[in-house]
Amino acid sequence: MTSLTQSDAWQNLLSHFATIKDQHLRDLFASDPARGKTFTLQAAGMFLDYSKNRINAETMKLLIALAEDAGLKSRIEAMFTGEKINTTEDRAVLHTALRAPRDATIMFEGKNVVPDVHEVLDRMADFTVRITSGDWKGHTGKPIRNIVNIGIGGSDLGPVMAYEALRYYSNRDLTFRFVSNVDATDFSEATIDLDPAETLFIVASKTFTTQETMTNAESAKQWLLEGLKTDESAVAKHFVALSTNAESVQAFGIDTDNMFGFWDWVGGRYSMDSAIGLSTMLAIGPSGFGELLDGFNEMDNHYRTAPLDQNLPVIMGLLNLYYTDFFGSQTTAVLPYDQYLSRFPAYLQQLTMESNGKHVTLDGDQVDYDTSPIFWGEPGTNGQHSFYQLIHQGTHLIPCDFIAFTKSLNSIGDHHDKLMANVFAQGEALAMGKTADEVRAEGTDESLVPHRVFEGNRPSNTILIEKLTPSVLGKLVALYEHSVFTQGVIWQINPFDQWGVELGKQLAKAIIPELSPNDADLSHDSSTNELIRRYRSMK
Numbered sequence: 001m002t003s004l005t006q007s008d009a010w011q012n013l014l015s016h017f018a019t020i021k022d023q024h025l026r027d028l029f030a031s032d033p034a035r036g037k038t039f040t041l042q043a044a045g046m047f048l049d050y051s052k053n054r055i056n057a058e059t060m061k062l063l064i065a066l067a068e069d070a071g072l073k074s075r076i077e078a079m080f081t082g083e084k085i086n087t088t089e090d091r092a093v094l095h096t097a098l099r100a101p102r103d104a105t106i107m108f109e110g111k112n113v114v115p116d117v118h119e120v121l122d123r124m125a126d127f128t129v130r131i132t133s134g135d136w137k138g139h140t141g142k143p144i145r146n147i148v149n150i151g152i153g154g155s156d157l158g159p160v161m162a163y164e165a166l167r168y169y170s171n172r173d174l175t176f177r178f179v180s181n182v183d184a185t186d187f188s189e190a191t192i193d194l195d196p197a198e199t200l201f202i203v204a205s206k207t208f209t210t211q212e213t214m215t216n217a218e219s220a221k222q223w224l225l226e227g228l229k230t231d232e233s234a235v236a237k238h239f240v241a242l243s244t245n246a247e248s249v250q251a252f253g254i255d256t257d258n259m260f261g262f263w264d265w266v267g268g269r270y271s272m273d274s275a276i277g278l279s280t281m282l283a284i285g286p287s288g289f290g291e292l293l294d295g296f297n298e299m300d301n302h303y304r305t306a307p308l309d310q311n312l313p314v315i316m317g318l319l320n321l322y323y324t325d326f327f328g329s330q331t332t333a334v335l336p337y338d339q340y341l342s343r344f345p346a347y348l349q350q351l352t353m354e355s356n357g358k359h360v361t362l363d364g365d366q367v368d369y370d371t372s373p374i375f376w377g378e379p380g381t382n383g384q385h386s387f388y389q390l391i392h393q394g395t396h397l398i399p400c401d402f403i404a405f406t407k408s409l410n411s412i413g414d415h416h417d418k419l420m421a422n423v424f425a426q427g428e429a430l431a432m433g434k435t436a437d438e439v440r441a442e443g444t445d446e447s448l449v450p451h452r453v454f455e456g457n458r459p460s461n462t463i464l465i466e467k468l469t470p471s472v473l474g475k476l477v478a479l480y481e482h483s484v485f486t487q488g489v490i491w492q493i494n495p496f497d498q499w500g501v502e503l504g505k506q507l508a509k510a511i512i513p514e515l516s517p518n519d520a521d522l523s524h525d526s527s528t529n530e531l532i533r534r535y536r537s538m539k
């Protein structure tokens, strides 16, 4: 057994779990009329109702004890103060410095990093104003109207999610497109109706070596030069780079004056508030971006200073861990009841699973507990007419996070009341279910009774916020970032590396040249060899 599962804190929770695992939420609510108020938390402009979880006061006490036992408070401090907690890459983890106010001091290796952060933000703001005012002209003298962000993973998911989430606040004079897949269809469809003379490409890549991004960036260059019937001199007016790798940016042909940098202490999936957010700033303007950063910062301060039992990311992280390791839940559904958050679950997939999808502890020992669950989701109410059936009546226990807003940004008739009625109804239905007696009382034929029974006892959190704003988006992202960290600390894993993506990259690199010659020897397994041969003969 690992030190975690051997610990008193874990064992106490395990004994307690045996007493609560079969209790029904119906009974927990019936025996405590105040439950719907007790297990709630209001902080950083958010309201979290976690009463529909399979917990009681003792569960929460034991979960908090588990966090204390893991030294969570001191690990949080270690992260915020720039200790190199990403030990497998020998890096600090300072994404919280990206949203620190201008007058803050965050020392890393003897230097305050905050002025550097704000220097880049100021350059991004100047650039944004030049583009939106029309002062920045393309190669032929036309102003820029189309922004195409080329990036993948953290250099795409954050920007595209934030663009969609904050579209209400966006500059409608500009068209935004996002290209990530090395599948040429992505690039072709994103650019098919754009005029190269009015198009700016943002090449977003921390490393500036990522195969998909560099391939798309080269194709973009070709598309531009062919479209404008000109030479490389046009690149300067139509390409900017977001990267930590100035040398490769220059080698690609982008002037480093048109590069916005960040630092190796910003992980890709924690970078949407760095220079990687340039497309977001172009969409919502420098002041909107400032509000986004302030929202992040507010949640950071809450996470750093609030007691563990009144700490939103801590509570959410602990509950997620509780279902994963004690109930054996394999997945968590994130269900935003807001169309603008349609890409939020996809964004969270990288944040959560690339961070905590790990099988060894920081010391390299195999874990004997499950780590990150699979995150997935879709905006409500669409999901209700698709996969909710399984959540309600299937055999998997799927904890759900509902995210809803009391005010709609697009108020038409009674749409919003209907939307909110649905989110409240889903939480209630999942928790309370419907008994066989209740089904019978509706006059249901006996043969159909089992089919129409809802067991209930399906847990959910409801996050209720006034309205979706840039600041709220920052808070929401930081909430999940810190929930992920909370779990990573307890699981004793490194949420900040991603070695698991390397093998596939290496193999793909080796296979590329093998796809051309018909007679070259292949030395893969027989399945891979046959697939390659078939592709060669049919391509």
Ligand code: F6P
Pocket (backbone or CB within 6 Å): 152, 153, 154, 155, 204, 205, 206, 207, 208, 209, 210, 213, 268, 269, 354, 498, 501
């Ligand atoms: O392959 C995974 C990954 O390294 C992610 O962690 C990262 O967000 C993505 O690739 C893109 O990397 P880059 O920004 O360096 O192109």
